Amino acid sequence: xxxxxxxxxxxxxxxxxxxxxxxxxxxxxxxxxxxxxxxxxxxxxxxxxxxxxxxxxxxxxxxxxxxxxxxxxxxxxxxxxxxxxxxxxxxxxxxxxxxxxxxxxxxxxxxxxxxxxxxxxxxxxxxxxxxxxxxxxxxxxxxxxxxxxxxxxxxxxxxxxxxxxxxxxxxxxxxxxxxxxxxxxxxxxxxxxxxxxxxxxxxxxxxxxxxxxxxxxxxxxxxxxxxxxxxxxxxxxxxxxxxxxxxxxxxxxxxxxxxxxxxxxxxxxxxxxxxxxxxxxxxxxxxxxxxxxxxxxxxxxxxxxxxxxxxxxxxxxxxxxxxxxxxxxxxxxxxxxxxxxxxxxxxxxxxxxxxxxxxxxxxxxxxxxxx
Amino acid sequence: xxxxxxxxxxxxxxxxxxxxxxxxxxxxxxxxxxxxxxxxxxxxxxxxxxxxxxxxxxxxxxxxxxxxxxxxxxxxxxxxxxxxxxxxxxxxxxxxxxxxxxxxxxxxxxxxxxxxxxxxxxxxxxxxxxxxxxxxxxxxxxxxxxxxxxxxxxxxxxxxxxxxxxxxxxxxxxxxxxxxxxxxxxxxxxxxxxxxxxxxxxxxxxxxxxxxxxxxxxxxxxxxxxxxxxxxxxxxxxxxxxxxxxxxxxxxxxxxxxxxx
Numbered sequence: 001x002x003x004x005x006x007x008x009x010x011x012x013x014x015x016x017x018x019x020x021x022x023x024x025x026x027x028x029x030x031x032x033x034x035x036x037x038x039x040x041x042x043x044x045x046x047x048x049x050x051x052x053x054x055x056x057x058x059x060x061x062x063x064x065x066x067x068x069x070x071x072x073x074x075x076x077x078x079x080x081x082x083x084x085x086x087x088x089x090x091x092x093x094x095x096x097x098x099x100x101x102x103x104x105x106x107x108x109x110x111x112x113x114x115x116x117x118x119x120x121x122x123x124x125x126x127x128x129x130x131x132x133x134x135x136x137x138x139x140x141x142x143x144x145x146x147x148x149x150x151x152x153x154x155x156x157x158x159x160x161x162x163x164x165x166x167x168x169x170x171x172x173x174x175x176x177x178x179x180x181x182x183x184x185x186x187x188x189x190x191x192x193x194x195x196x197x198x199x200x201x202x203x204x205x206x207x208x209x210x211x212x213x214x215x216x217x218x219x220x221x222x223x224x225x226x227x228x229x230x231x232x233x234x235x236x237x238x239x240x241x242x243x244x245x246x247x248x249x250x251x252x253x254x255x256x257x258x259x260x261x262x263x264x265x266x267x268x269x270x271x272x273x274x275x276x277x278x279x280x281x282x283x284x285x286x287x288x289x290x291x292x293x294x295x296x297x298x299x300x301x302x303x304x305x306x307x308x309x310x311x312x313x314x315x316x317x318x319x320x321x322x323x324x325x326x327x328x329x330x331x332x333x334x335x336x337x338x339x340x341x342x343x344x345x346x347x348x349x350x351x352x353x354x355x356x357x358x359x360x361x362x363x364x365x366x367x368x369x370x371x
Numbered sequence: 372x373x374x375x376x377x378x379x380x381x382x383x384x385x386x387x388x389x390x391x392x393x394x395x396x397x398x399x400x401x402x403x404x405x406x407x408x409x410x411x412x413x414x415x416x417x418x419x420x421x422x423x424x425x426x427x428x429x430x431x432x433x434x435x436x437x438x439x440x441x442x443x444x445x446x447x448x449x450x451x452x453x454x455x456x457x458x459x460x461x462x463x464x465x466x467x468x469x470x471x472x473x474x475x476x477x478x479x480x481x482x483x484x485x486x487x488x489x490x491x492x493x494x495x496x497x498x499x500x501x502x503x504x505x506x507x508x509x510x511x512x513x514x515x516x517x518x519x520x521x522x523x524x525x526x527x528x529x530x531x532x533x534x535x536x537x538x539x540x541x542x543x544x545x546x547x548x549x550x551x552x553x554x555x556x557x558x559x560x561x562x563x564x565x566x567x568x569x570x571x572x573x574x575x576x577x578x579x580x581x582x583x584x585x586x587x588x589x590x591x592x593x594x595x596x597x598x599x600x601x602x603x604x605x606x607x608x609x610x611x612x613x614x615x616x617x618x619x620x621x622x623x624x625x626x627x628x629x630x631x632x
Contacts, residue, residue, distance in 0.1 A: 051501060076504035086499025090517045090594045099503050132594040148503075158502075 001027045002048060002156065002188065007057035009043050009213070017043040018213040021057070025205075027155075028186040032203035034193055036236070040213030045158055045192045049078045061156060076100055079149030079157040079187070084165045085141040087133035093119070093144050094129040100152040111151075118147040123177060139170035143177070150185075159191040163198070175201055196237055200225065200244065208233050222248040246330035249369050251322055254332060254362065256346050256355025261286060264293065264311030271310060272301045280358070282341040284318065285310045290352035292318040295341040321345045324354050329365060336362055378563070385564035400552065404572055407548025411535045411576075414470045418477025418530060423523075425478070426485025427511070436486060447479040451537055455544045469541035476537065477530040484526025488519025521595045524588040528581055535577045539569070549573050 002025040009017040018040040025031045033041035046052040047059055050071040059066050066074060087096050097115035102108065119129060122143045133141055142162060149157055163171045175198065182189060193199055199206050200221040208224065210216040210232050217229045225245035228234040238244070260283045262271050271283045275298045283301065285293045294315025304313060319339035322331040324346040336344035336359060344357045391399040429436035454472035462468045492515050500514045539550025547554070552569035556562065589596060 049502060051498070072504045072506045074504075075502055080499070080502035082495050082499050082502065084493075084495045086493075086495040086502075088496060088500070088514060088518075090520075090592065092594075103504055103509075132597045134594075135597060145499075 001025065001060075001062055002190070003058075003060045004044070004047075005058045005060075007044070007047060007054045007059055009040070009047065009052055010055045016213050017052075018047070018054075021213075021215055023207060023215060023218060025188060025190055027062075027188050029204040030182055030189040030191060030202055032191045032193060032199040032206045033209060034196055034199040034203075034206055034236075035209030035216075036194060036211060038211050039209035041192050041194075041207075041209045042160055043213070044209070045160055045190055048156070048158060048190065049075045049080060051075075076103055076152065077154050077156075079152075079154040081142075081145045081149045081157070081159040081162040083161040085133070085138075085145035085162075087141055087144055087148070089133055091132075092129065093124070093131050093133070093136070096133065096144055097147045097151050099148055104152060114151060115147070118150055119144075121150070121181070122147045137170075138166045139174060142166060142174055146178070146181070150187075155188055157187045157189045159189060161192055161194070164193065164195070171198075178202060197244075200247070208236060243330060243333065246333060246366065246369065247328045249329040249365075251324055251327045251329055251332040251346065254324075254329070254346070254357050254365050256324070256357060257361075258355050260284060260356055261353055262310050263288070264309060266310050267306070268301055268304045268308045268310065268313070269306045271296070272298075275301060282343060283310075284341075284343075284345060284353065284356050285313075285315055286353045292321060292345050292347070292353050294318050295339075295343075297341075316340050318345055321347045321351070321353075323347060323349060325349060329362075329369065332357060333362060333366070382564040382567050386568045389565075400568060400572070403549050403552055403569075404576070405548075406546070407535070407538055407550075407573070407576065410466060410469050410473065410538045410541065410546065410548055411531070411580075413466070414473035414534050414538075415477050415527070415531050417470065417474040418481055418534075419527065421474070422478050422481035422485050426482055426489060429482070429486050430489045440483065440486075443475075443479040443482055446475055451476070451540050452543060455541055459544060464545050466546065468544055469538065469546040473534050473537060473541075477534055480530040480533060481523070481526045484522050485519065488522030488526075489515050491522060492518045517592075520592050521588060524584055524591075528584050531580050531584065532577045535573060535580060539573065549576075 004021045004023045007021045008019055011017060021040075021044055033044055035041045043052050047054050048061070048066070050066055061078075088099070091099075094112055094115045097118055098108075098111035101111035101114055106114075116126065116129060119126065124140060124143050124147070128136065128140070133144065136144065142165075145162065149159075163174045166174065179202065191199075191202055203221055205218065206221055206224050207218045208216045216236075217224060217233045219227075222245065224233070225237060225241045225248075228237050228241070234241070259274055259278070260280050262274075262283055262285055264285060264287055274280075275283050281298045282295045283298075285296055287293055293311075294317055296310060296313055296315055300313060317340060319341075320335040322335040322344055325348065332344045332346070336342060336357065339345070342359055344362065346354045346357060348354055386400060389400055391401045396402060425439065429439055451472055454475075455468060458468045458471055462471070496514065496518075497510070500510045505514065539547050539553060541547035542550030542554045549569045549572050552565040552572075556565035
């Protein structure tokens with residue numbers, strides 16, 4: 001547990017970087033500090049390992065005042081990942097990772113063995129051990145940065161905008177990797193970012209900082225999106241916070257319709273009967289393995305002669321699908337918006353169709369969430 | 372053709388005959404060469420020994436650097452020959468008359484390289500070192516100095532070539548190694564052979580010294596050379612592709628479907 005009690009940082013020229021911060025970071029969880037530049041989020045993070053000394057107030061790590069410890073020793077017990085990785089250009093990947101164990105006086109062979117383990121943990125190949133940092137891609141460098149921070153197995157990990165210097169595609173994969181690692185390791189992570197999407201994705205709790213170094217709101221991501229405390233937080237969280245909040249609700253709660261799903265062998269009249277009786281404008285055609293093939297409209301069914309099988313009709317592409325078991329309402333809504341029929345196709349993990357969600361049903365589900 | 376051949380063979384014959392004189396260790400071409408090496412290497416080493424701590428001080432106390440740099444640059448603008456003569460009353464005809472000015476010139480060339488090299492450590496690397504728990508001294512020894520080595524050696528290469536060529540000027544005050552061949556034996560006696568031999572050996576010494584420095588740098592800083600070739604660039608490109616590919620798979624699992632606005 002990390003506690004800030006009235007922590008403040010005022011520079012000699014009068015600039016207030018952090019203003020009376022009171023906050024508790026829970027053990028084993030990921031806490032994200034987010035805010036625009038100049039809001040004191042990075043300064044707050046750096047106060048934890050004394051890279052910035054607070055002007056006032058107290059910071060404790062597991063109830064021990066950090067000022068009671070020698071800064072260098074304190075830092076060796078806290079992992080740190082910096083933007084652009086900050087790898088030592090003159091050391092190999094393996095020796096970069098082994099840095100802190102060596103500083104702690106471990107034997108070189110032991111430190112290197114540990115470093116090799118960590119390479120595997122963060123998804124680096126063993127063949128990269130002898131490379132130098134400039135020979136790696138940005139994403140790989142950042143993986144090395146994470147491995148180096150974890151090398152001495154510190155309980156606390158500070159991450160200072162670690163993924164903001166890589167492209168969005170690589171960033172998403174690094175975020176996934178961090179989520180996976182955290183499930184395994186349960187570190188107390190403090191993560192700084194200016195990207196609210198990254199914060200919502202990674203954080204168990206999010207602290208939103210406002211310019212002038214004041215804490216605006218400290219909440220779970222879900223509550224932050226549902227109930228921003230004021231106009232600043234609301235505008236910072238973004239105009240589509242309502243839609244993004246749907247990420248926190250499972251798609252499994254949706255009612256799926258089976259009666260408008262047909263086989264390629266089914267005949268037109270059968271589909272027509274079901275579709276017409278229900279005033280459903282679209283039917284979904286699937287193959288024998290229940291993989292989706294495409295939509296057929298009620299009008300096309302009307303125009304087609306009886307006795308023709310659905311497989312012989314021209315189909316409208318089915319668009320996107322969502323995984324009923326693992327996806328969120330947001331993914332289901334997205335699939336519906338992207339579907340030419342305006343309906344979302346729910347599939348299982350193997351991609352077999354479980355049913356179709358109409359807009360009415362989706363609307364009802366969203367409405368019940370907003371209650 | 373024959374005239375040119377005669378000229379060259381005349382020089383070679385002279386060089387062989389005058390290479391060394393048994394019983395007179397202070398005469399002959401070899402003695403001059405050894406003197407040249409002694410004067411230049413000692414000057415370079417003293418220059419380096421002063422440049423390193425001075426450079427560190429200039430990095431540590433930033434305001435010190437501009438006046439120090441101006442000071443040493445002014446020194447550099449003093450003609451070497453004038454400095455040699457200025458030294459004479461104090462050091463006489465000892466080696467120091469040559470070494471002190473030459474060490475100063477080395478210092479002038481090296482100081483900016485030491486400072487730039489130490490400042491070259493990117494801010495994020497320095498910050499990372501602090502955050503890992505390196506104290507100021509360890510950071511200097513294990514991070515900043517190693518990263519500065521290629522820049523320092525680049526300066527050392529320039530300084531060594533400059534010093535080796537400048538030693539000859541010291542022959543005007545009776546020192547100067549190979550310069551004595553050129554000035555006293557060649558120029559004063561209107562004789563080609565010592566001048567040519569002096570030039571060839573000076574150039575040769577500069578080339579060999581430079582080669583030694585290049586090899587030293589390769590041994591000290593393998594990281595500065597690793598992967599500058601084509602295959603490494605390809606590897607980095609593949610790595611980028613692998614990063615992206617990795618990601619296509621993760622985003623394909625729809626778990627983060629539509630997470631970005």
